[in-house]
Amino acid sequence: MQEVNVHTPALTNHLRQLLQKPAPGVPVVRIEQPVPVCNLMSWLEYQKSPQPEKSPQPENSPQPENSLQPENTLQRKESNQQRSYWRDRDADIEIATLGQSWSMPVPTRRELPEAADRAVSLINDSGVWAEKARSLLWLSFSDVDRMVWPAFGYGCVYLPRIEMVLTRKGATLACYLLAESDELWQSEIVSALKQLDAINWQISDEQDAYQLGPLRYQPEQAGYNRCMARAKQALAAGEMQKVVLSRSASTTIEGTFSPWRLLQHWRMANPRSYVFAVEARNGDLFFGCSPERLMARRGRVIHTEALAGTAPRGSTREEDSVLEQSLLNDRKNIHENLLVLKDIRDRLGILCQSLEADRSHSVVKLKSIQHLRYLIRGVLNAGVTDGELLAALHPTPAVGGTSREVAMQFIENHEGYARGLYAGVFGVVSPEHTEMAVTIRSGLLRQLSNNLQQLSLFTGGGIVQGSDSVEEWKELNNKLATVYSLLKDAEQESFALS
Structure with a gap:
């Protein structure tokens, strides 16, 4: 210990003085x-987790923790x-x-x-x-x-x-x-x-010791292929230009498992990423390690990016360089990235007095995959609020599609599971500095019993004309590889020590 x-x-003495x-x-x-x-x-x-509520909320009818308060009234x-x-x-x-x-x-x-x-x-x-x-x-x-x-x-x-x-x-x-x-x-x-x-203030040196159940996908590959076939029909008919299809990969975890230790290892594997976690009142924990910025605003200066187009990393420096060059010149991935760039520029442009983007795409390298990216920066019009920026940018075509409304409706109707906070937003908001991550590369942990938890991991990929279902399924596996390999390594290490 x-x-x-x-x-x-x-701090406590100061608070006691303020009581007077x-x-x-x-x-x-x-x-x-x-x-x-x-x-x-x-x-x-090692802080106490919330206890599950005695009367869980009915499915699909969430109740807010406290109602909207009048503008000049705050309640504890x-x-x-x-x-x-x-x-x-x-x-x-x-x-x-x-x-x-x-x-x-x-x-x-x-x-x-x-x-x-x-x-x-x-x-x-x-x-x-x-x-x-x-x-x-x-x-x-x-x-x-x-x-x-x-x-x-x-x-x-x-x-x-x-x-x-x-x-x-x-x-x-x-x-x-x-x-x-x-x-x-x-x-x-x-x-x-x-x-x-x-x-x-006491932190234990307890180690994870657990066993993973089999991965179960939602949708399964056959369902994903059917959804992709419908998407390609809509793309061919010109109903939308891109849609992002995703899946969850769930496993049970029996034994001692800490999501906070997993998150630390995940952060070390992908150091140039946002790291986030948020706990619900019933103890469910959503967490992740995302490379994607929704926005960063300091004063009236805003930075965002178009992150779309993916390739695996190579096992050697030479292979990695070949895969990088292939990604930089791949027409399908470039097209997908440019769709995201155009949508963000169109939505953000009306809120900015000036806006510019990189002249050409670059590559962002993570442990298992690499992405195409355009950086975008601008100066906001006077009076533009964070609320307006969030409404304009979220969700970007990198996680939804374009046009936004058609792609989102397609996802809601056909994807087959509840994304929840996956592909959502998490970050800090303040008058001078607001910064938001797109919550991809993320997971949801639920407690099933005293010794059994369920972890669902989420991945998605952009579908445009010319996308191949087999390759897209492989891409989802590549995006899952970093965190799942960390899970498996810790599981095997715990058995070796037992």
């Missing part, structure tokens, strides 16, 4: 103290220990959170701009406490009921209760308090003190 050398008297003072009369207060650097994913692993929600994690692609910031001090559900796409902009305004209106505050946001791929996971709903934006932040300057521990009234202020401080006291 290892104990993290973190002590919180400065009136509310500041601002929406949110963020209070922090510096702490020693520690492994944030290991820290999250019951404290919980829901965990979430975020690390940006450049490793400039790493965030681990426990609980939520405020949240606003996003029931459908229509409410998306309001929810994102509400979170920004809460922080903006908090005066001196606004500088370091940030909210987190998740969105599903689609808001159609049959495509949404009830435990998560379509989306949510929230302020954490407890936040550990690691940057190149060091680490801080912070708490967020709602502060518009004296009654709310007092109850918030009491809640924060209880959650700080409940934090576990």
Whole structure:
């Protein structure tokens, strides 16, 4: 058992002193103290997970955790220990959170701009406490009921209760308090003190020891081929130019298994990727390691990208170079990438006073695969909000298709399973800096019993005219290879040590 050398008297003493003072009369207060650097994913692993709710929500009818609040009224929600994690692609910031001090559900796409902009305004209106505050946001791929996971709903934006932040300057521990009234202020401080006291600073050296069940696909290959045949008919008829078809690959895990340890290994295998995890109130955990940026906004400067077109990595440097050159010159992959580029430029162009993209595509290399990419950057028109940007960009043709509406309807009608948060969005939202990853290369972990879990992993690929079903199925396997090989390696290692 290892104990993290973190002590919180400065933070707790500050909170106790604030109990004697009136509310500041601002929406949110963020209070922090510096702490020693520690492994944030290991820290999250040993915090108490939410308990499954006694009365689970009925299928396809998710209930938000708290209703939309009037513009000038904040209400304290019951404290919980829901965990979430975020690390940006450049490793400039790493965030681990426990609980939520405020949240606003996003029931459908229509409410998306309001929810994102509400979170920004809460922080903006908090005066001196606004500088370091940030909210987190998740969105599903689609808001159609049959495509949404009830435990998560379509989306949510929230302020954490407890936040550990690691940057190149060091680490801080912070708490967020709602502060518009004296009654709310007092109850918030009491809640924060209880959650700080409940934090576990001891990290075990326990190792995984588990056995995997067989992989089961949804859809199976025959169903995928039928869906692809329908897609090619629609493409040939000119109904759409591209559609992204995906599948889940599920396995049972019997024994001791930590998704946080898997996520750490996944991050090391693909270091230039976004890393994320978000926990539902019933304990379901969605997590992943994605190479794809939806957007990064600093002030009025925005960066995004067209990431589409895939090839495997080679087993030698020479083979890898040959595969890279083939990808760079492959007409089908170039066409797919250009469709994504055009759609993003069209949607983003009306929101920007200037917008430019790379003159030619480049290659992004991951452990098992490589992608074509165009980088896109611009300066936003004055007054453009994060809500408008999310509504314009999500989902991009890299995960849905083009035209967006036709491709999404095709997926919803024919793909055959609920994508949920796969191919959705996760990231941070704040007045100065908002950054969002596209949640591909991801998985969902559910607890089936005390010693049995189910892990579903998700992959997808773009279908255009000329796509081949056998090659596309192989591509899905290639995209799964990194994380599944990590699972298998840890399984075999645990048996070797037993």
